[in-house]
Amino acid sequence: MEENPKQKFEKIETRFQSIAKDVDKHVLSEEVEKTIDAELGNIIKEIKELRQRREILLYKPKLSTEEQEEFAALNDLMDDIQDLGDLLSCYIKNQELSKTAIVETENVKAMIALKDTYKISNPKIVEIYHKLKIEDLRRKNPEFASISKLTITDADIDAIADDSAGDNSLFTAILFLSEYCTLTPQQQERLNKYAIKCSPYEDSYLFTLLLSKLPLNREQQNTMISGLTAYTTDHALYESGKDPKDSRFGGDWNEGFSQFSSGFFFSEILNSKHLPDEQKQKIASCLIQMGSGTDCEYLLKTYPKFIDAKTKKLAQERIKASPENKDLSIPSLYEATPETFKGKSVYFIVHPFYGPRAGAQDKDQLKKYGGNVEKMFEASFIVQMRNLVQKTMTSKTGLKGAEALGLIREIREFKRYKELISSPKNVVIFALQKVYASDPQAEGDFYNVMSDFNQGKGNVFYLQTNTKESGDMMERDSVTIDRLIPKNSDITVQGGLIGRCLEGFTSGLTKLEHKRRIILDYSDSKGAGAVDDSGFANLPSFIPLKNPEDIKTMEDVEKILEANSALINAYDNLVINAYKRKPKNDPGHSDFYVAHQK
Amino acid sequence: MNPELQKIQQKIKQIKEKISRAKELHLLSELVKKL
Numbered sequence: 001m002e003e004n005p006k007q008k009f010e011k012i013e014t015r016f017q018s019i020a021k022d023v024d025k026h027v028l029s030e031e032v033e034k035t036i037d038a039e040l041g042n043i044i045k046e047i048k049e050l051r052q053r054r055e056i057l058l059y060k061p062k063l064s065t066e067e068q069e070e071f072a073a074l075n076d077l078m079d080d081i082q083d084l085g086d087l088l089s090c091y092i093k094n095q096e097l098s099k100t101a102i103v104e105t106e107n108v109k110a111m112i113a114l115k116d117t118y119k120i121s122n123p124k125i126v127e128i129y130h131k132l133k134i135e136d137l138r139r140k141n142p143e144f145a146s147i148s149k150l151t152i153t154d155a156d157i158d159a160i161a162d163d164s165a166g167d168n169s170l171f172t173a174i175l176f177l178s179e180y181c182t183l184t185p186q187q188q189e190r191l192n193k194y195a196i197k198c199s200p201y202e203d204s205y206l207f208t209l210l211l212s213k214l215p216l217n218r219e220q221q222n223t224m225i226s227g228l229t230a231y232t233t234d235h236a237l238y239e240s241g242k243d244p245k246d247s248r249f250g251g252d253w254n255e256g257f258s259q260f261s262s263g264f265f266f267s268e269i270l271n272s273k274h275l276p277d278e279q280k281q282k283i284a285s286c287l288i289q290m291g292s293g294t295d296c297e298y299l300l301k302t303y304p305k306f307i308d309a310k311t312k313k314l315a316q317e318r319i320k321a322s323p324e325n326k327d328l329s330i331p332s333l334y335e336a337t338p339e340t341f342k343g344k345s346v347y348f349i350v351h352p353f354y355g356p357r358a359g360a361q362d363k364d365q366l367k368k369y370g371g372n373v374e375k376m377f378e379a380s381f382i383v384q385m386r387n388l389v390q391k392t393m394t395s396k397t398g399l400k401g402a403e404a405l406g407l408i409r410e411i412r413e414f415k416r417y418k419e420l421i422s423s424p425k426n427v428v429i430f431a432l433q434k435v436y437a438s439d440p441q442a443e444g445d446f447y448n449v450m451s452d453f454n455q456g457k458g459n460v461f462y463l464q465t466n467t468k469e470s471g472d473m474m475e476r477d478s479v480t481i482d483r484l485i486p487k488n489s490d491i492t493v494q495g496g497l498i499g500r501c502l503e504g505f506t507s508g509l510t511k512l513e514h515k516r517r518i519i520l521d522y523s524d525s526k527g528a529g530a531v532d533d534s535g536f537a538n539l540p541s542f543i544p545l546k547n548p549e550d551i552k553t554m555e556d557v558e559k560i561l562e563a564n565s566a567l568i569n570a571y572d573n574l575v576i577n578a579y580k581r582k583p584k585n586d587p588g589h590s591d592f593y594v595a596h597q598k
Numbered sequence: 599m600n601p602e603l604q605k606i607q608q609k610i611k612q613i614k615e616k617i618s619r620a621k622e623l624h625l626l627s628e629l630v631k632k633l
Contacts, residue, residue, distance in 0.1 A: 009630045040610070047617070050617065064627065064630060066623065067627045069623055070620065073616065073619055080613050080616060083609055087602070088605050091603070248615070446599075
């Protein structure tokens with residue numbers, strides 16, 4: 001049976017991948033080993049340290065003049081490291097092709113890995129670059145030059161585009177065809193036409209990548225930039241708690257731009273050879289509007305040329321509003337030292353449920369309670385419980401258990417976090433998932449008030465990370481966590497407003513260079529993604545126990561919680577069982593950590 | 599020596615110089631902070 005174009009395409013791709021795998025076992029001549037290896041070893045040691053220093057400077061809110069100069073020097077150095085990695089990769093490949101001497105050294109491998117990790121950290125980019133690597137080999141290796149020129153007909157392009165339509169595989173298909181096929185100008189144009197039909201609502205990340213990597217004409221660029229701008233507007237509406245104009249936004253809002261913190265991704269776009277500066281300015285404006293405070297800082301520092309005065313002002317506002325730059329009474333994890341963690345139990349609280357609700361419980365509110373955080377929270381719990389009971393009384397059908405869970409979880413989390421923070425035996429790190437940070441102001445207020453339980457102990461930090469459901473973790477965070485937390489430590493992860501971020505963060509931790517035992521505590525997770533809505537709907541009803549006017553103290557609140565122990569247990573079992581049902585190799589499975597013991 | 603290796607060595611030399619410079623600047627930043 002004749003293969004269809006997609007099958008042909010896949011077959012060739014598979015063959016390239018297999019050849020690339022063989023060549024991955026690259027080799028070096030003895031000459032290289034003698035002349036450069038010793039020096040590389042020394043450089044690697046130095047670079048690791050300097051790279052960390054650069055990361056610290058990069059995310060520092062303000063740099064002194066001296067630090068600015070140091071930052072520029074480090075940037076320059078990193079460029080050279082990148083060049084050296086490229087030279088080595090190229091040399092290795094040529095050696096392989098000419099079948100010369102066979103010595104591979106650990107230093108050279110480490111050097112290339114350093115270059116690769118420095119530049120490429122996003123899995124999608126890695127995938128694309130893997131293909132680029134194949135292309136590079138193809139050019140250099142006469143053995144498969146005969147198959148290297150992947151020519152394709154118009155019908156093939158249409159068939160591949162049709163096969164890929166409807167999900168984001170169309171984006172990668174266009175990128176792949178554009179980069180690896182010998183296309184006539186008409187065929188390139190055909191692909192461009194498919195590209196401009198793509199929507200950022202399907203995958204905003206790949207959409208932006210397409211825009212920067214295809215040789216689009218001005219009009220086509222404008223079409224795609226308009227799409228990106230509309231998406232950006234919806235992002236802003238979402239951020240301010242309003243409904244996005246395009247209904248597709250709701251399901252996909254956290255999919256693409258959360259990956260923007262990858263400096264490499266910014267570089268792909270803003271160093272694009274296809275886009276003129278004024279188009280890059282428009283795109284940079286979108287990136288700023290959707291990026292976190294740290295993204296904005298990075299863009300302002302690295303690409304000032306593409307940021308006009310209006311966008312610069314906006315970037316500065318976003319930086320100011322970012323939790324990292326709020327007047328926080330707890331320090332960033334970047335200010336901790338390995339000494340901080342010695343002999344301590346380590347807890348990451350990932351996007352606490354409390355965050356969005358803490359807006360009303362800020363420092364002004366605290367004054368009303370004589371600065372006593374516990375009293376302030378308890379007063380809030382009493383009022384909320386009174387309202388909940390009132391609602392139960394006035395409802396003809398009573399209150400469904402799920403409707404009471406918000407407050408129950410809130411009280412429980414408060415107590416748990418207070419206990420963890422109060423103990424000097426623990427180090428507690430609040431990990432804010434920026435993609436879910438709908439209200440960074442409230443998040444910051446929450447950190448501030450919780451720090452009251454930490455007075456003088458210096459054991460609470462915050463980390464604004466970029467982990468999302470897929471478990472991507474910003475490289476700077478991985479490096480920092482690896483550097484700070486002793487290699488034989490256990491790490492407990494809990495929190496998780498909706499569950500998926502908890503799994504994502506845990507998955508990120510399992511990829512640290514030094515494996516540690518990771519313990520998942522699901523007790524604060526809502527389990528979304530694991531528990532379906534019908535599970536919540538079948539929970540026992542809420543028992544009010546008292547009249548609203550009889551709820552005066554925290555003891556009254558506690559009694560109501562005790563009366564609802566069946567509801568609380570049913571909820572806990574629902575969540576835990578849902579996680580148990582997940583596949584064993586899923587970071588959401590309750591035994592997942594066992595497979596990742598050190 | 600093979601020209602590719604020469605390039606690699608040249609790059610290594612440049613990097614070593616830049617590492618020294620970056621370290622000096624770091625020390626300077628720290629010193630200024632203490633003053």
